[in-house]
Amino acid sequence: MKVATQDRYGGPDVITVKERDQPVPGPGEVLIAVHASTVTLADCAFRKADPFIVRFFGGLWRPKADVLGDNIAGVVAAIGEGVTRFAVGQRVHGSVGVALGGMAEFVCVSEDAAIVPVPEGQDFLGLGGLSYGYLTAMPFIRDEARVKAGDRVLINGAGGSIGAAAVQLARYFGAEVTAVASGRHRELALQLGADHFIDRQEADFTLARDAYDVIFDAVGKSSFAASRQALKPGGIYLTTVPSWAIMGLMLRGGQKHGRRGRLATTGLRPVAEKLADLRILNELLAKGAIRPVTDRVFSLAEIADAHRYVEGETKAGDVLVLMPVAEAAQAGKVTMTLVPGPSP
Ligand SMILES: NC(=O)c1ccc[n+]([C@@H]2O[C@H](COP(=O)([O-])OP(=O)(O)OC[C@H]3O[C@@H](n4cnc5c(N)ncnc54)[C@H](OP(=O)(O)O)[C@@H]3O)[C@@H](O)[C@H]2O)c1
Missing domain, CATH: 3.90.180.10 (Medium-chain alcohol dehydrogenases, catalytic domain)
Incomplete structure (x- = not known):
């Protein structure tokens, strides 16, 4: 599988796309075929270790997590022994967690991760950023x-x-x-x-x-x-x-x-809290109270450009990186999604 990886801290060009063995889900784990992942200012901070404090938990000399990417939308590709919350073929979205690794064609997460099914009729790829x-x-x-x-x-x-x-x-x-x-x-x-x-x-x-x-x-x-x-x-x-x-x-x-x-710092909240909030997100999506806002869509090969664009701090809503499976004709387009106002 392809992953966007870095072996050192630095500018956008430290990230390159490489081939790596596809993970196999162990007991209690779920393998997700990622369709869309997002690049955020938090990813940029981890990529360049700026602020310096990133190094205290991200790796003092080089990044411990060499594949960034937290928030994704994808499809369950395989489940490990004992998994009951997910089924193969299910569309899912959410956060893969502090170990990151979502900027890849496949990622393995615990069944208890802050990942939820995509509600019927929702903008699947856009949820990779929301x-x-x-x-x-x-x-x-x-x-x-x-x-x-x-x-x-x-x-x-x-x-x-x-x-x-x-x-x-x-x-x-x-x-x-x-x-x-x-x-x-x-x-x-x-x-x-x-x-x-x-x-x-x-x-x-x-x-x-x-x-x-x-x-x-x-x-x-x-x-x-x-x-x-x-x-x-x-x-x-x-x-x-x-x-x-x-x-x-x-x-x-x-x-x-x-x-x-x-x-307040929210990234390190307990996974169970994030999971509960994602279930609320699904309810809000169903009510039409919240919608994804997608600014630009990049292909995985354009990952460094995606970082450069996010670092410019001009975007509206989210920047998505589409994995080859979802890339189709969409890569490179500016697809700002203007949405109807939430229901009162
Ligand atoms: N505390 C936490 O737990 C936590 C968690 C996640 C992220 N963060 C941090 O939260 C911050 C925001 O993240 P984000 O992903 O929402 O950012 P973002 O989407 O990348 O922000 C882009 C927006 O920044 C605005 N902007 C740029 N310069 C500005 C200025 N001088 N004054 C006002 N607005 C300006 C731009 O608005 P206009 O173009 O419209 O001016 C643009 O729409 C980041 O620093 C991130 O690291 C904190």
């Missing part, structure tokens, strides 16, 4: 921000993977949503359910006063200090990206002048 943004956004919107009907929620970076999922989830929970992104993402944000749109190149959302219950900085490009006064008293600023400032604030009790600020 679980990344959704599994990150859901804990922020539901558990950290506790968004409820009527809350005024601002999403900074609303066009990105996490932001696009966050807009849809905040809308689903009944919030009045303000999306902040570049003007080219206006139509997308409004179609995803945002009530208001701020073009970040034309206006600065941090100049608002006492306006929002929640500011979710999905791309971590602002700060608590800059955003604080735009929050209502008791409001919360949440960020996906660690900084000394937010960590210092959290060490000092997580609030200042009656507004709270918090960083």
Whole structure:
């Protein structure tokens, strides 16, 4: 089988496509034929070991996981002894887990992995990206921000993977949503359910006063200090990206002048929690409350280009890499999926 692999940290060109033996599922394992996997900023961070802290768990001198790729859509190709949750031929999507390995034609996962069946009638390949943004956004919107009907929620970076999922989830929970992104993402944000749109190149959302219950900085490009006064008293600023400032604030009790600020990390949540959230994702998909947003599609051979594109930080929603089995005529096309707004 083909895999996208790297034997050292570095720029996009350290990743090359190589042949490797196809894994065989052991007892309790499931072999998935991957059709689509996604490249994210997190993959780029692991590929180049930047930030440096990646090396402490990813391998000090060279990457321990030489095949990246967490979130996938695929088809169950074989099951190991004792597996009851999956059947051969079933279409599945989700996260292969911290061992990664999803950027390959086949990946073996535990039967207990955060992988779920693809609901009937869903955009199968697009789901290869959605679980990344959704599994990150859901804990922020539901558990950290506790968004409820009527809350005024601002999403900074609303066009990105996490932001696009966050807009849809905040809308689903009944919030009045303000999306902040570049003007080219206006139509997308409004179609995803945002009530208001701020073009970040034309206006600065941090100049608002006492306006929002929640500011979710999905791309971590602002700060608590800059955003604080735009929050209502008791409001919360949440960020996906660690900084000394937010960590210092959290060490000092997580609030200042009656507004709270918090960083949360979602990637290392227990697999059982992710699995439970993916089951909720399937319900939301069935209700039409959330949809995948696919920006560009690359072939496996174009994996380095996919990394370069993601690193440019301009994408809308997800970048997919199609494995040869699914590649067909789609590789290389710009296929931004504009979707109908979620049901109220
Ligand atoms: N905390 C956690 O557990 C966790 C988990 C996963 C990922 N992350 C981190 O979350 C961050 C976001 O990930 P993602 O996958 O959603 O990113 P992404 O999809 O790659 O983000 C792309 C978006 O970034 C926006 N952007 C670029 N520069 C900006 C700026 N200066 N101000 C505002 N927006 C800007 C662009 O919006 P416009 O073009 O519209 O301006 C673009 O739509 C990454 O840093 C990732 O490492 C954290």
